[in-house]
Amino acid sequence: MTQLAAATVEAPVLKAAAGYVRESTEEQGQGFSPEMQRKAIERWAADHGYEIVEWYVDYISGREAEKRGDFKRLIDDARDGRFRAVIAFHTSRFARNAQEAQIYKNLLRKKLGIAVEFATQHFGDPSDPSAWLNERLNEVIDEHRASTSASGSATASRRRRIRATWSERSHTATAGLRPTTPRTPNQIPTKRRPSRRSSSAMPAAPKLTGRSQRRSTFAVCGAVATRPGPKTPCANCSSTPRTPATSHRSARSWRTA
Numbered sequence: 001m002t003q004l005a006a007a008t009v010e011a012p013v014l015k016a017a018a019g020y021v022r023e024s025t026e027e028q029g030q031g032f033s034p035e036m037q038r039k040a041i042e043r044w045a046a047d048h049g050y051e052i053v054e055w056y057v058d059y060i061s062g063r064e065a066e067k068r069g070d071f072k073r074l075i076d077d078a079r080d081g082r083f084r085a086v087i088a089f090h091t092s093r094f095a096r097n098a099q100e101a102q103i104y105k106n107l108l109r110k111k112l113g114i115a116v117e118f119a120t121q122h123f124g125d126p127s128d129p130s131a132w133l134n135e136r137l138n139e140v141i142d143e144h145r146a147s148t149s150a151s152g153s154a155t156a157s158r159r160r161r162i163r164a165t166w167s168e169r170s171h172t173a174t175a176g177l178r179p180t181t182p183r184t185p186n187q188i189p190t191k192r193r194p195s196r197r198s199s200s201a202m203p204a205a206p207k208l209t210g211r212s213q214r215r216s217t218f219a220v221c222g223a224v225a226t227r228p229g230p231k232t233p234c235a236n237c238s239s240t241p242r243t244p245a246t247s248h249r250s251a252r253s254w255r256t257a
Contacts, residue, residue, distance in 0.1 A: 014051035017085040018074055022058045022093045037089040037119075044119035045087055053083055063096050063146055065104065075104065078114050085115040091138045094118070096146040098139040 019041045021034050034057060045052055054077065056070040065071055074086065086108060088094040094116070095101035108114040109126060116126075121138070124131035 012049060014049055015085060016053045016083040017045055017050035017087050018054050018056060018077065018083045019045070019052045020056045020071070020074060020086055020088045020094065022060075022068070022071075022088075024059065024061045032089070032093065037093065040089050040119040041087050044117070048117075050085055050087065052087070061096070061146070063143075065095065065097070065100050075107070078108055078112055081112075083114070085117060087117045087119060089119050091118055091121060091135065092142040092145070095139070096142050098136070098143045101139045101142075102136075 019038065021037045021041070023032050023034055023037070038055070042052060044050075056074040058068040058070045060068055077083070078086070086094075091101070095104065105116050105126075108116050123135040123138075126132055126135070
């Protein structure tokens with residue numbers, strides 16, 4: 001009985017602590033999974049004489065504390081004295097806003113007497129200027145990384161929206177087009193050059209038969225000259241008469257057209 005009583009007295013008394021876990025959507029896959037954070041916090045707490053009595057988990061960005069529901073609940077429970085320490089996986093899990101990190105750390109440490117510890121970082125006594133500077137620098141780096149990550153995510157989202165818009169426009173433009181079958185040479189339409197003079201102003205070429213086919217015609221309008229010999233200009237087109245052998249538009253062509 002004496003030995004049992006001595007063993008009971010010598011058993012260490014674990015101090016109550018709160019475990020805080022945070023992972024935002026933009027940080028998924030970066031080594032901050034909630035399960036890994038829990039295991040690291042539990043291991044650190046067991047090595048330093050703490051017992052996790054309550055877990056607080058947020059799945060949101062750490063740049064604004066007012067939007068983190070469990071973090072606000074942690075601060076309220078700290079004011080009620082439910083634990084003596086707050087343990088987080090990393091300074092970036094506690095806050096990613098250097099100003100808010102200092103505000104809540106001063107509230108917990110100086111006003112409420114609650115320690116703030118990190119499972120993967122050891123800065124030493126916060127009252128030591130060197131430890132304070134080291135922790136402060138990590139807070140500034142965390143905030144810088146958060147702003148850089150947010151800017152990169154916004155740029156990537158904007159690029160994805162632009163690509164999706166152009167892809168949709170391209171699909172819409174080609175959706176209404178029907179596949180065309182190749183045409184044979186006989187089906188290909190030919191373009192006709194418009195004549196210089198309207199068809200209404202051009203006189204109809206007369207039908208010529210027999211010896212009259214050898215009569216001269218005007219090169220432009222195709223009208224038959226009154227006499228084959230004289231170079232009298234045409235009243236319609238002002239061109240001189242030519243013989244059928246040298247004319248490119250003879251009366252015979254007009255007759256056979």
